[in-house]
Amino acid sequence: MKKQNSNKKIDIINNHLIDNTDKPLTTNDGVHIHDNNNTLKAGERGPSLLEDFIYQDKLAHFDRERIPERVVHARGSGAHGIFEATADISTYTKAKFLKKGTKTPLFLRFSTVAGFKGSTDLARDVRGFSVKFYTEEGNYDLVGNNIPVFFIQDAMNFPDLVHAVKPEPNNEMPQAASAHDTFWDFVSLMPESAHMVMWAMSDRALPRSLRMMEGFGVHTFKFVNEKGKGTFVKFHWKPKLGVHQVAWQEAQKISGYDADFHRRDLWEAIEKGNFPQWDLGVQLIPEEDELRYSFDILDPTKLIPEEIVPVQIIGTMTLNRNPENFFAETEQIAFDPGRLVPGIDFSNDPLLQGRVFSYADTQNYRLGGPNFHELPINRPINGKYNNQKDGFGRQDILKGNVSYFPNSLGGGCPYHAMLKGESGFESHAEKIDAKKVRGRSKSFADHFTQARLFFESQSPAEKDHIISAFSFELSKIKSIDIRKRELAILNQINENLAKSVGENLGLEPPKELDKLTIQFAKNNHPDYPIQASKPEVTTSKALSMEVKAGEGSIETRKVAFLVDNGVSKVSIDKMKSALEAEGAEAVLISTKVGKLTFKEGGTENIQFTYLTEASVCYDAFYTPDGDSVKTLAHEPDYLQFINEAYRHCKSISFAKGAEELIKLTMIKDQDEGIILESKGDLSKDFIHVMKGHRVWTRENARKVAV
Numbered sequence: 001m002k003k004q005n006s007n008k009k010i011d012i013i014n015n016h017l018i019d020n021t022d023k024p025l026t027t028n029d030g031v032h033i034h035d036n037n038n039t040l041k042a043g044e045r046g047p048s049l050l051e052d053f054i055y056q057d058k059l060a061h062f063d064r065e066r067i068p069e070r071v072v073h074a075r076g077s078g079a080h081g082i083f084e085a086t087a088d089i090s091t092y093t094k095a096k097f098l099k100k101g102t103k104t105p106l107f108l109r110f111s112t113v114a115g116f117k118g119s120t121d122l123a124r125d126v127r128g129f130s131v132k133f134y135t136e137e138g139n140y141d142l143v144g145n146n147i148p149v150f151f152i153q154d155a156m157n158f159p160d161l162v163h164a165v166k167p168e169p170n171n172e173m174p175q176a177a178s179a180h181d182t183f184w185d186f187v188s189l190m191p192e193s194a195h196m197v198m199w200a201m202s203d204r205a206l207p208r209s210l211r212m213m214e215g216f217g218v219h220t221f222k223f224v225n226e227k228g229k230g231t232f233v234k235f236h237w238k239p240k241l242g243v244h245q246v247a248w249q250e251a252q253k254i255s256g257y258d259a260d261f262h263r264r265d266l267w268e269a270i271e272k273g274n275f276p277q278w279d280l281g282v283q284l285i286p287e288e289d290e291l292r293y294s295f296d297i298l299d300p301t302k303l304i305p306e307e308i309v310p311v312q313i314i315g316t317m318t319l320n321r322n323p324e325n326f327f328a329e330t331e332q333i334a335f336d337p338g339r340l341v342p343g344i345d346f347s348n349d350p351l352l353q354g355r356v357f358s359y360a361d362t363q364n365y366r367l368g369g370p371n372f373h374e375l376p377i378n379r380p381i382n383g384k385y386n387n388q389k390d391g392f393g394r395q396d397i398l399k400g401n402v403s404y405f406p407n408s409l410g411g412g413c414p415y416h417a418m419l420k421g422e423s424g425f426e427s428h429a430e431k432i433d434a435k436k437v438r439g440r441s442k443s444f445a446d447h448f449t450q451a452r453l454f455f456e457s458q459s460p461a462e463k464d465h466i467i468s469a470f471s472f473e474l475s476k477i478k479s480i481d482i483r484k485r486e487l488a489i490l491n492q493i494n495e496n497l498a499k500s501v502g503e504n505l506g507l508e509p510p511k512e513l514d515k516l517t518i519q520f521a522k523n524n525h526p527d528y529p530i531q532a533s534k535p536e537v538t539t540s541k542a543l544s545m546e547v548k549a550g551e552g553s554i555e556t557r558k559v560a561f562l563v564d565n566g567v568s569k570v571s572i573d574k575m576k577s578a579l580e581a582e583g584a585e586a587v588l589i590s591t592k593v594g595k596l597t598f599k600e601g602g603t604e605n606i607q608f609t610y611l612t613e614a615s616v617c618y619d620a621f622y623t624p625d626g627d628s629v630k631t632l633a634h635e636p637d638y639l640q641f642i643n644e645a646y647r648h649c650k651s652i653s654f655a656k657g658a659e660e661l662i663k664l665t666m667i668k669d670q671d672e673g674i675i676l677e678s679k680g681d682l683s684k685d686f687i688h689v690m691k692g693h694r695v696w697t698r699e700n701a702r703k704v705a706v
């Protein structure tokens with residue numbers, strides 16, 4: 001497909017594109033290769049010769065194809081896009097790319113955190129949400145997650161956190177999973193992780209699509225305006241398609257059927273022109289309000305409830321182009337929250353401060369030296385001009401004999417912005433007068449109030465899922481002591497939560513925190529546990545993902561039409577056009593690939609079958625009328641499609657002549673998610689229920705009272 005949506009960044013990429021069409025095969029030195037099949041040998045059956053430079057050229061490159069994967073966030077998928085600023089926020093920031101009407105090219109990389117580069121997309125995990133804005137004032141990276149808080153408060157603990165969640169060092173198991181002893185050992189000793197752990201055990205960690213997740217800058221940053229005045233800011237990305245999840249059992253099955261499920265979904269949506277969009281929102285906090293809240297805005301384990309500081313939308317991001325080459329772009333992109341553009345600055349969040357060092361350092365290692373900025377995907381669109389030179393892989397060719405500053409021989413260039421009365425990046429002139437301490441503010445010591453806020457803001461189904469997730473993960477660990485220690489933390493958050501999880505583990509949740517947990521917390525706060533301040537709100541709507549029937553959108557949702565030869569085309573077309581009018585996609589699934597014959601005559605080419613597809617990879621299901629009903633009744637794979645769809649609380653519709661098939665499935669109660677043509681307006685009712693995403697009430701049988 002021809003790539004469109006060009007911009008200055010794409011021009012840079014295009015300048016480096018290699019098109020092999022009509023070109024002869026050459027060595028790396030451009031020598032045409034006569035025979036690419038045979039090594040040079042001493043006789044047809046003889047040994048290979050050392051002088052075979054063509055073979056060596058090929059193999060020496062192949063042997064070096066791999067680079068170290070990212071130490072975290074190794075598994076990722078990316079796309080190009082554009083950001084358009086839509087609000088006037090010049091009172092707060094002088095950042096030019098945020099000036100109303102400005103359009104800025106960008107690249108976004110989504111990722112999971114714990115798994116290796118080839119791990120499944122559907123792991124229960126946080127998702128990375130990294131955006132590189134190629135602004136006219138240089139690159140700006142907003143390197144966030146789909147969860148607005150973090151596990152730890154201080155960067156010093158980051159390697160420990162990562163070692164705990166990654167596969168265990170002796171046997172390198174389990175892959176891309178937190179359900180093992182070392183992770184729960186660590187978090188149960190670090191009560192500051194309680195809030196983020198709640199998010200990680202919620203459906204937020206199981207997105208339906210990368211296109212259906214929120215993104216957060218997590219830390220409090222600072223905007224700085226023309227006058228040098230600072231304003232604290234939190235960044236939010238709000239997806240236009242809404243925020244949706246899959247069920248845990250589904251996630252596990254998708255991992256088997258299609259480990260690239262999220263990557264494929266993003267790629268295909270962009271190829272089809274269904275460009276995903278997010279609004280960028282900000283929460284602005286005047287500097288004077290820094291200490292106003294019951295929590296510390298510098299503490300990355302806390303969010304600012306939208307009820308107390310609303311999110312203002314300041315722009316829209318559209319992903320509109322897939323990369324040309326995964327390695328060159330998605331793998332080699334180097335994000336760094338430690339690089340800023342004028343108008344944006346760090347806050348003193350100790351986690352953010354620590355990140356400022358780690359990212360450039362990791363890129364230097366991962367990308368093999370200090371010239372990673374020159375890789376096409378990392379190059380700024382406004383050019384880079386400085387006196388840095390040489391190093392592995394250097395590509396720029398600096399003219400002349402001057403590579404120092406100040407100089408007169410080069411006309412003083414590249415010149416200092418300030419010497420010409422121009423502006424460049426200036427750090428916010430924050431006054432700091434303090435003693436050096438290796439310690440933590442007391443205002444960071446409340447670990448449970450916001451974990452409670454999160455839990456108590458969830459819908460009944462979401463609470464149930466959290467309970468199931470804790471029960472699953474803690475059941476997987478071997479140490480009873482760790483189970484109890486974590487239950488004690490849950491008991492501090494919400495007694496019913498702890499009790500419900502405890503029941504599944506056969507354990508009574510301890511009333512008090514474990515003495516080891518307290519001992520480690522005292523390391524940071526000698527008088528731990530502290531009395532928490534009264535929170536501003538005890539529930540927050542924005543924290544729940546629940547959509548009610550009829551409220552959401554079904555745009556780009558995939559509806560499986562379950563067919564076989566003899567199916568009625570009329571019955572298909574009626575539903576298909578209704579779904580397509582709402583932006584959803586109908587996919588015909590039959591027993592074989594190739595020609596499908598319709599009841600009314602005529603054929604259609606089938607690409608997907610019960611053999612290649614799985615129920616868990618679709619959002620909703622429709623069985624049309626026709627002679628196909630007779631064969632589907634004897635097709636176990638069809639019945640499994642319906643049974644799994646039912647089990648995963650999805651909408652399932654049946655044309656009149658197909659309704660009898662229900663008797664063969666596990667559907668017992670015809671709840672609102674089972675839509676029958678004989679009972680109403682088939683497509684309208686189907687779409688209405690689909691808009692609610694899932695019929696979670698179907699899970700009532702497993703419900704735990706909270």
Ligand code: HDD
Nearest residue numbers: 070072073109128129130144145150155158218358359362
């Ligand atoms: Fe990090 C990668 C997000 C804390 C050190 N991080 C990385 C990526 C994301 C985040 C999305 C993937 C970037 C990409 O797509 O290439 N990290 C976060 C967030 C954090 C956070 C939201 C807390 C709010 N990270 C954090 C700390 C440290 C790091 C405290 C170290 C002190 N992160 C890294 C890293 C990585 C990384 C080791 C690995 C690969 C890379 O940087 O490029 O430097």
